[in-house]
Amino acid sequence: MARRRAPRGTEDLLPDRIPCFEHIFRSCRLVLEGAGYGEIRTPMMEDTSLFVRSLGEVTDVVQKEMFNIQRGDTDLTFRPEGTAPVVRAYLERNLDKQRPFQKFYYMGPMFRFERPQAGRSRQFYQIGIEALGSASPLLDAEVIACAQRCFEAMGLKNFKLHLNSIGDDSDRDRYRVVLKEYMQGLLDERCEDCQGRFERNVFRMLDCKVRGCQPSNKAAPQFLDHLGEESLQRFDATLHALDAMGIPYERDPGIVRGFDYYTHTVFEVRCPDLGARDAICGGGRYDGLIADLDGPDLGAVGFAIGVTPSMLALETQGHPMASPQAPELPIFVAPVGNAQREAAFLLTDRLRQAGLATDTDFENKSLKALFKYGNKRGLKLMLMLGADEQSRGVVKVKDFTSGEEFELADDAELAGALQARLEQS
RNA sequence: GUGGCUAUAGCUCAGUUGGUUAGAGCACUAGAUUGUGGUUCUAGGGGUCGCCGGUUCAAUUCCGGUUAGCCACCCCA
Structure with missing residues (x-):
């Protein structure tokens, strides 16, 4: 593929x-x-x-x-x-x-x-x-x-x-001579990689992890002494x-x-x-x-x-x-019927402008599916907007943590009321 | 650059001692609940079994190659 x-x-x-x-x-x-x-x-x-x-x-x-x-x-x-x-x-x-x-x-x-x-x-x-x-x-x-x-x-x-x-440089030059002198005689018992390190960078022989190289490292002259x-x-x-x-x-x-x-x-x-x-x-x-x-x-x-x-x-x-976690999203606006999709979208936008992290549905999901999603996503509040609510100028709110449900007027005070609700939970 | 292991559903994995409809759990969708979640139950969608080639009547299964991932070496955060 x-x-x-x-x-x-x-x-x-x-x-x-x-x-x-x-x-x-x-x-x-x-x-x-x-x-x-x-x-x-x-x-x-x-x-x-x-x-x-x-x-x-x-x-x-x-x-x-x-x-x-x-x-x-x-x-x-x-x-x-x-x-x-x-x-x-x-x-x-x-x-x-x-x-x-x-x-x-x-x-x-x-x-x-x-x-x-x-x-x-x-x-x-x-x-x-x-x-x-x-x-x-x-x-x-x-x-x-x-x-x-x-x-x-x-x-x-x-x-x-x-x-x-x-x-510093002069310390290292001095130590390099001493270390090379020491390692020279032991070259036969060192691993293959160490053979190469001897010329390229003797110091690296000191942190070799091969078991056979450990004893000769332990006994090696210490940098600190030089x-x-x-x-x-x-x-x-x-x-x-x-x-x-x-x-x-x-x-x-x-x-x-x-x-x-x-x-x-x-x-x-x-x-x-x-x-x-x-x-x-x-x-x-x-x-x-x-x-x-x-x-x-x-x-x-x-x-x-x-x-x-x-x-x-x-x-x-x-x-x-x-542990993997989804970004925080406290509020979701659920359109209850297809006729309410645009209204729900516009309400979402108003809440966002008021500074509330909010999202809505774009997949024509059922209310039930939205609740499932909301639960998994860790929502705080689910706002429901149906024909009934719309005609009365309210939104129905479900508080996920307490499980209680209530209505709020869909007016200029709505964002503030939701904010207050979020803060108390 | 060197060596070892692995590759099956979106994820985690089982499986076929080579045989014709490839499985589970989770996830997803729908229904039980005619505008409501977290627990259940039922049903459904989803896989050219990494890719290319070889052996075979038959390959997802065996072999080779390739790519990618993992693990270790070198080195390094």
Whole structure:
């Protein structure tokens, strides 16, 4: 039959799923605006070179996951993540010169050409924040606390913050040498993937999940032991602040992150109720990025929350917002005979103009069918308009919650009377 | 990109050891209730059994391919 389908890895969010989606957005918006973050909306696409430059040429995202559009001289890519676009906008508008320290949040779709899987699709939604223009370790703590509070606000349970520091460039260069030296001798007993990681990115060997690789990871030299004095101090300052705020975390040397721009603090929030893909938030500090994109040498921190996996997690946890639900509709006007259809339609319009969410029938359904529908839909009031009522200038009203039935004059006072009735129930 | 599993009604799924009218529950429509729901009962509509090809007298069932979904790997929100 070859029915039309949405492109692979994309999905339609129908009205009954929107409440959950919105619930997540609203919860986060409240937390973030309360912490001084302002919303920013950047284009869904950017020059391809922006992502190549910011994420790093050899990263998986750049090498094989970019949705690319080329036409004439333009080479654009649907954004695979939100940080680089925000930094680009910050620099393009010269915000760094007006007031270098700025805090942004964004929410919207991101795109990666990946093989779809549980909690992973080719178009997915992220809520992210970027605090640009400060190297303060307290800011790292604030960003992490925001992530924590976003999840608390949306009512998620059983999530865990994993935290690590990967130092600055010189720390990493030093550690890379040490780690390579250590892994060199163990290469034979590592898995096939690790063989490749050794040259490409040794650090990734540390978060390998293959069982045979675990022992040699446990015994591996720790990054924390090779951080410079300064890096160590700033990490301690961040941890101290988190402790003081009562934000729970676990130090996890396996958190390495896939983009080149990360420095110092890196973290992930995971929810074990999900499958293998259990990360619901990832973030960290990226002190080199603003300079890399031809701006001043300023520090920055941020995170991105995955809306899709968050929704999945809320669903599996049975959160009330997560179950599909129809949009709220308190009032319905039922024409009792065909002669009353237009009158019912016009009454509906009058109530809508008075600010009452109202609907009416367009399918010539029987009164009984309309009552069934109304009951299922969770209506508060059913208005009946028949020949009798119309001739007497009234409407009959049935209150679904109490079951009682009464008449109201169909005049200028009607909307107000209905409103009062809704408020008391 | 790699590997495994799956594909039957709008939804969740059963089923045919290959046999000619393919089933259930939910949902939908109508009636019991001559202008009234939430519980019942009855009836009805709805499926080229993912798509293409092969084996066979016969395929929804077996085989191959393909597409899509799911799960895992890589990587990541």
